[in-house]
Amino acid sequence: MNFDLSEEQRIGVDSFRRFLVAEVKPTIDRFASDVMPKAIVHDLFRKLSPFGLGSGWVPTESGGAGLDLITSGLLYEELSRVSSGLAAQVCVNDSVSLLLHKIGTADQQARYLPGLLSGELIASIAVTEPGVGSQPGGIRTRAVRDGENWRISGEKCWISNCDVSDLAVVVCRTDDGPSMVLVERADGYKSRNFGKLGQKEKSTGQLLFDDVRVPLANLVGQRGEALKIMARLFERARCMVALYATGIASAALDASIEYARTREQWGKPIGGHQLVQSMLAEMATEIDCSRLLAFRGLAMVEQGQRCEMQASMAKWYASEAAIRVTSHAIQIHGAYGLSTEFPLERYFRDARMMTIPDGTTQIQKLIIGRNLTGMAAFE
Numbered sequence: 001m002n003f004d005l006s007e008e009q010r011i012g013v014d015s016f017r018r019f020l021v022a023e024v025k026p027t028i029d030r031f032a033s034d035v036m037p038k039a040i041v042h043d044l045f046r047k048l049s050p051f052g053l054g055s056g057w058v059p060t061e062s063g064g065a066g067l068d069l070i071t072s073g074l075l076y077e078e079l080s081r082v083s084s085g086l087a088a089q090v091c092v093n094d095s096v097s098l099l100l101h102k103i104g105t106a107d108q109q110a111r112y113l114p115g116l117l118s119g120e121l122i123a124s125i126a127v128t129e130p131g132v133g134s135q136p137g138g139i140r141t142r143a144v145r146d147g148e149n150w151r152i153s154g155e156k157c158w159i160s161n162c163d164v165s166d167l168a169v170v171v172c173r174t175d176d177g178p179s180m181v182l183v184e185r186a187d188g189y190k191s192r193n194f195g196k197l198g199q200k201e202k203s204t205g206q207l208l209f210d211d212v213r214v215p216l217a218n219l220v221g222q223r224g225e226a227l228k229i230m231a232r233l234f235e236r237a238r239c240m241v242a243l244y245a246t247g248i249a250s251a252a253l254d255a256s257i258e259y260a261r262t263r264e265q266w267g268k269p270i271g272g273h274q275l276v277q278s279m280l281a282e283m284a285t286e287i288d289c290s291r292l293l294a295f296r297g298l299a300m301v302e303q304g305q306r307c308e309m310q311a312s313m314a315k316w317y318a319s320e321a322a323i324r325v326t327s328h329a330i331q332i333h334g335a336y337g338l339s340t341e342f343p344l345e346r347y348f349r350d351a352r353m354m355t356i357p358d359g360t361t362q363i364q365k366l367i368i369g370r371n372l373t374g375m376a377a378f379e
């Protein structure tokens with residue numbers, strides 16, 4: 001195995017890092033406690049698109065940036081050092097673009113792909129409902145056929161991009177089981193942001209469908225196939241969540257190393273005390289484990305292999321590790337780690353968000369167990 005980055009990847013990541021510091025971080029810092037409004041998210045998406053964020057998973061012949069998944073992962077990790085919330089937001093555009101590129105109709109591709117890839121359109125993917133989380137097969141939102149239309153009614157919650165989305169891929173119950181239907185905001189869905197512990201810059205919340213009508217042609221893929229399609233999408237998405245967590249954790253480690261070198265107690269930098277080094281060593285090792293697991297999963301997807309178990313290992317491990325790492329980072333900073341004047345408490349809150357979406361830690365472990373034993377403990 002070769003773990004070296006190519007020259008092209010190294011240059012790409014370096015220039016992306018400089019871009020983030022100059023063009024993205026100042027905006028993110030302004031939204032430490034409020035959701036970014038739609039105009040700002042649009043502006044950031046448009047700026048991220050040329051680097052391949054929101055556009056990278058679709059080949060160049062179809063208008064995308066055509067990144068390999070390792071490069072895409074490197075960029076997502078880098079973006080997450082500045083804002084894991086924004087990373088999660090723009091990754092929805094990557095997922096929906098890929099979905100439409102792979103299984104959308106020619107008309108859906110013509111209508112939506114250019115806007116999604118350039119950042120002119122912002123997407124949501126809506127599965128979760130007030131009574132339905134880890135068990136998506138139980139969704140109640142219905143799409144009923146009525147002449148040439150679907151009539152959609154139901155409530156979705158915890159949906160990324162909810163208040164800023166222009167369109168949503170909504171998983172609805174049709175006669176054949178859970179199906180995916182494209183709904184534009186202009187068709188009439190309503191939204192409301194939720195307050196939450198971390199990733200406060202990111203719009204996440206409720207989508208309401210009150211007899212919303214869309215053409216039958218808005219069905220994405222085959223009827224009744226939504227959960228199968230989502231399972232494929234989760235393989236790369238879970239590796240990406242692992243890299244958001246790795247990005248947050250590595251930003252916390254860098255801050256901690258810098259602080260440990262300069263903060264003095266007992267007549268020497270605290271980094272010279274063995275117990276502080278122990279924390280730094282654990283942090284660095286857990287970050288490396290997280291990163292390696294995530295990139296192994298992405299390498300498998302890139303090679304066309306299924307990696308359900310490896311993606312679950314990456315998502316579970318990295319999201320839980322990021323909590324431990326950011327907690328250590330606070331400890332190393334002492335009281336300053338708890339201060340809102342420093343970024344550590346934000347890293348900790350953002351890390352804590354990671355163990356729930358795209359399948360909780362417990363669900364990832366059950367998927368790993370199912371793969372190991374051939375027995376499903378949760379279906």
Ligand SMILES: Cc1cc2nc3c(=O)[nH]c(=O)nc-3n(C[C@H](O)[C@H](O)[C@H](O)COP(=O)(O)OP(=O)(O)OC[C@H]3O[C@@H](n4cnc5c(N)ncnc54)[C@H](O)[C@@H]3O)c2cc1C
Nearest residue numbers: 125126127128133134158159160356357358359360362378
């Ligand atoms: C920041 C964020 C962004 C999100 N973005 C989206 C989005 O864009 N689109 C979308 O559709 N959803 C989204 N979600 C929702 C997310 O997918 C759900 O929160 C997640 O699937 C868990 O569902 P739940 O919160 O209802 O928890 P529940 O499923 O109610 O679980 C509650 C607890 O029970 C445990 N549990 C459940 N079943 C089992 C079992 N069989 N065995 C053992 N333990 C179990 C869980 O692990 C958890 O600890 C997002 C959530 C968050 C926090």
